[in-house]
Amino acid sequence: MNTSQLFALAPWVVLIPVIALLINLIVSGRLGEKFAGILASSAAALSFVVSILLAIALGSDPMGSTISLGTWINIGNLSIDWAFRVDTLSVMMMLVVSGVGTLIHIYSIAYMHADVRLNGDLKRYTRFFVFMNLFIASMMLLVSADNFLMMFVGWEGVGLCSYLLIGFWFEKGKDGTANAAAGKKAFITNRIGDFGFLVAIFLIYWNFGSLQFDKVFSMAPMVATAMPGAALAITLFMLLGVTGKSAQLPLHVWLPDAMAGPTPVSALIHAATMVTAGVYLVARSAPIFSQVPGGQTAVTWVGTITALFAATIALGQNDIKKVLAYSTISQIGYMVAAVGMGAYVAAMFHLITHAFFKGLLFLAAGSVIQAVERGEEAAHSEEIDPQDMRQMGGLRKRLPLTFWTYLIGGLSLAAIAPLAGFFSKDEIVAYASANHAAVFWILLIAAFFTALYVGRQISMVFLGSPRSKAAGHATESSPTITVPLVILAVLAAFGGVLNLPGLQWLETWLAHTFGTVAPSQFVWLVALGSLALGLVGLAIGWLIYGRTPVKVGKPDPLKKPLGFIFTGMQNKWFVDEIYNFLIITPFNALAQFFAGPIDLGSIDRVANGLASGTQAVAGGIRKFENGFVRSYAFWMLLGLAAIMTYFILR
């Protein structure tokens, strides 16, 4: 059988979730929760199957293919197709999105069952799966696009789904507006990034005359030498898009707030897939970036600084999901730094393993949260924040399965050998050690902080004894939740074989897309050094937080020795406050000015003046309409006489 015929299946990775979500929309929950959940999950699973078939086809024909569905836009010189690109990079992303996506869909069947009951709106169960399938479709569109504009459609689509799902319980949260505000914040912050990406697209069309990947990439060296300024602008605007979508400095502020969404959303969108879209964008545009050293340096430093910055904040958080959110920002910082340095394979490798272990960590955190909620109900305890790690403790015994999977995910995140995270992170660090000494040291410090906050989190959540009644009565989650955890734990543990030093399957696989890639090195000194650093970080985290657990109202043990530094970490280095002061307050004042003096004072006054003027004139004229027929007749006569006089005298 000729496997290259399988390439024609590519559009189905997008179409299957779309069909499923349409069915769910039409049926709209009339067939029950089971139907909605299973339909959505099987759509994701079918997408995964299609992705596997595409991967098989690529196995025999690694150069891939482009499947065009027809012309989309055809104006003058601009011609854009609905075309799906099947190559090793895009199929790798499809496998990650649909694979992890399927597990998270299955997990959501049980998680949302409890969530809609807790929040008291059963009807939103179907809506959740519609949004999730829409997300899978948009993400698939993003990764399978063959031109920048189609990619942008997916890029916007995932942003929309992110907004919809962050604000899924839009009427909940502090003051009943916190969740809606979080969604709005994510959308607006993303908009700034999208603006950057859009400008980059315009510049690409302006300078290259096309948006199709192959054409643009083949012209990249020529354009970069002829117009270095334009090429630099393109990469920098793309970087702005990356910082928005992938929550890098300075646009990272939306991701921690995005934790207002249900936990499976945090796992799928805000950890495993959507936020890595920026990394994918840079990797996809590698032929452009590799021609612009200035752009590469900017990307590298944004990633590097973000990696350290977010890792320090993660250490000061008490919300179980917020820690993971900052950890995600930090880990994506690693990936962005890697793509900036040109280590595309290392970045993609870390993207995959991160999808495994961070998806796992979020799902396990969801399991912990619901366990605490159940405990709260069982113990009839006073209402507590089920996400506050200070209220937990001792869950190791109550939730053994969740604990072990969480431990695997956490150790993988802390890059402890031989788990997946160790190999992928080490590849990035090793590459940095050979090429960018400063980046190397910063990433190493960030790795230490990573291990520290992982140690802190695991100690606070699972070790010691329960610090609240709810934690003491927590019960293990159902198999629908734990089975995806176990599968992801296996992946997070053994995912490293994908690009094991010596085997380097991923490198060979991606080389078909990236062309010649710098071979990844495995430096024993770096590997052992970062491993030791990770173990020391974990140990310190355990020593501090495992022995003296933090309670609500008591200061953090690190508060005393670190002083104002820890205050900064706890308060996210006051970035939100700075933005409030520098941008939001002046912006609100400007809006107030436009709303008050400009709109109400000037524009409305003109409009109202016109209206009241008309009214006054009409009030005068209506005196003529007095209802007396004879008066009408008189005016008619007068008018007639006037007309006659005019005709006679002219």
Place this chain on the structure above:
Amino acid sequence: MSGIPLVYYLGLAVILFSLGAAGVLIRKNALVVFMSLELMFNSANLLFITFSNYYKALDGQILVIFVLATAAAEVAVGLALMVAIFRSKGSIDLDQMNKLKG
């Protein structure tokens, strides 16, 4: 016709028309208003006939027949309206028909 100058006819017509118009404007009773209207019609008719004779052309006389016919029809409709108004209002005072004022 030969002895009386044209201007006498025209003067009579103007007087008749002015009387009619004044009647329409001043009187409140719908019936009197109707009669005044007829006066105005007939002043116009008088002019038609005068000029028809003066120019020795028959058109004016033909038009007069038309006007008479139209006026008859108009009176029929008008009187019917007046009966209807009287039934609903109990009066044909025109000043009470002021429901359409703005």
